[in-house]
Amino acid sequence: MIAIKGIYDGKKVIPLEPLPENKKYKILITLLEEFDSDEEIRGFTSQEDAFSFWYNEKENIYQNYILRDKK
Numbered sequence: 001m002i003a004i005k006g007i008y009d010g011k012k013v014i015p016l017e018p019l020p021e022n023k024k025y026k027i028l029i030t031l032l033e034e035f036d037s038d039e040e041i042r043g044f045t046s047q048e049d050a051f052s053f054w055y056n057e058k059e060n061i062y063q064n065y066i067l068r069d070k071k
Helices: 035-046 059-067
Strands: 006-008 013-015
Touching: none
Parallel strands: none
Antiparallel strands: 006 013
Protein backbone atom coordinates (compact mmCIF):
# COMPACT_ATOMS: atom_id res chain seq x y z
CA MET A 1 0.00 0.00 0.00
CA ILE A 2 1.22 3.49 -0.84
CA ALA A 3 -0.09 6.63 0.91
CA ILE A 4 0.24 9.97 -0.87
CA LYS A 5 -0.70 13.32 0.66
CA GLY A 6 -2.94 15.58 -1.37
CA ILE A 7 -5.61 18.25 -1.28
CA TYR A 8 -9.19 18.12 -2.51
CA ASP A 9 -10.18 21.64 -3.54
CA GLY A 10 -13.89 20.88 -3.86
CA LYS A 11 -13.58 19.90 -7.54
CA LYS A 12 -10.41 17.90 -8.04
CA VAL A 13 -7.77 15.97 -6.10
CA ILE A 14 -4.29 17.57 -6.17
CA PRO A 15 -1.46 15.22 -5.14
CA LEU A 16 1.34 16.85 -3.12
CA GLU A 17 3.74 13.99 -3.85
CA PRO A 18 4.63 12.16 -7.06
CA LEU A 19 2.21 9.44 -8.11
CA PRO A 20 3.52 6.04 -9.23
CA GLU A 21 3.58 5.66 -13.01
CA ASN A 22 3.18 2.81 -15.48
CA LYS A 23 0.99 0.67 -13.21
CA LYS A 24 -2.70 0.58 -12.45
CA TYR A 25 -3.77 0.81 -8.82
CA LYS A 26 -7.01 0.48 -6.92
CA ILE A 27 -7.34 3.55 -4.73
CA LEU A 28 -9.21 4.51 -1.61
CA ILE A 29 -9.75 8.24 -1.13
CA THR A 30 -10.20 9.29 2.50
CA LEU A 31 -11.04 12.89 3.38
CA LEU A 32 -9.31 13.55 6.71
CA GLU A 33 -10.33 17.04 7.70
CA GLU A 34 -11.31 20.37 6.23
CA PHE A 35 -8.41 22.10 4.49
CA ASP A 36 -6.67 24.92 6.41
CA SER A 37 -4.81 26.81 3.69
CA ASP A 38 -2.42 28.62 6.06
CA GLU A 39 -1.39 25.38 7.74
CA GLU A 40 -0.96 23.58 4.41
CA ILE A 41 1.13 26.41 2.94
CA ARG A 42 3.43 26.32 5.97
CA GLY A 43 3.77 22.56 5.61
CA PHE A 44 4.50 22.77 1.89
CA THR A 45 7.10 25.52 2.16
CA SER A 46 8.88 23.72 4.99
CA GLN A 47 9.59 20.75 2.70
CA GLU A 48 13.22 20.59 1.66
CA ASP A 49 12.41 20.61 -2.06
CA ALA A 50 9.38 22.92 -1.93
CA PHE A 51 10.93 25.48 -4.27
CA SER A 52 13.21 23.24 -6.31
CA PHE A 53 11.01 23.91 -9.34
CA TRP A 54 12.63 27.37 -9.53
CA TYR A 55 15.80 25.70 -10.78
CA ASN A 56 14.02 23.69 -13.47
CA GLU A 57 14.71 25.10 -16.95
CA LYS A 58 11.18 24.13 -17.99
CA GLU A 59 9.91 26.75 -15.53
CA ASN A 60 11.40 29.68 -17.47
CA ILE A 61 8.98 32.13 -15.91
CA TYR A 62 11.03 31.77 -12.71
CA GLN A 63 14.48 31.50 -14.30
CA ASN A 64 14.59 35.20 -15.15
CA TYR A 65 13.95 36.08 -11.51
CA ILE A 66 16.61 33.70 -10.18
CA LEU A 67 19.27 34.62 -12.71
CA ARG A 68 18.66 38.37 -12.36
CA ASP A 69 20.69 38.52 -9.13
CA LYS A 70 23.48 36.25 -10.39
CA LYS A 71 24.59 38.59 -13.22
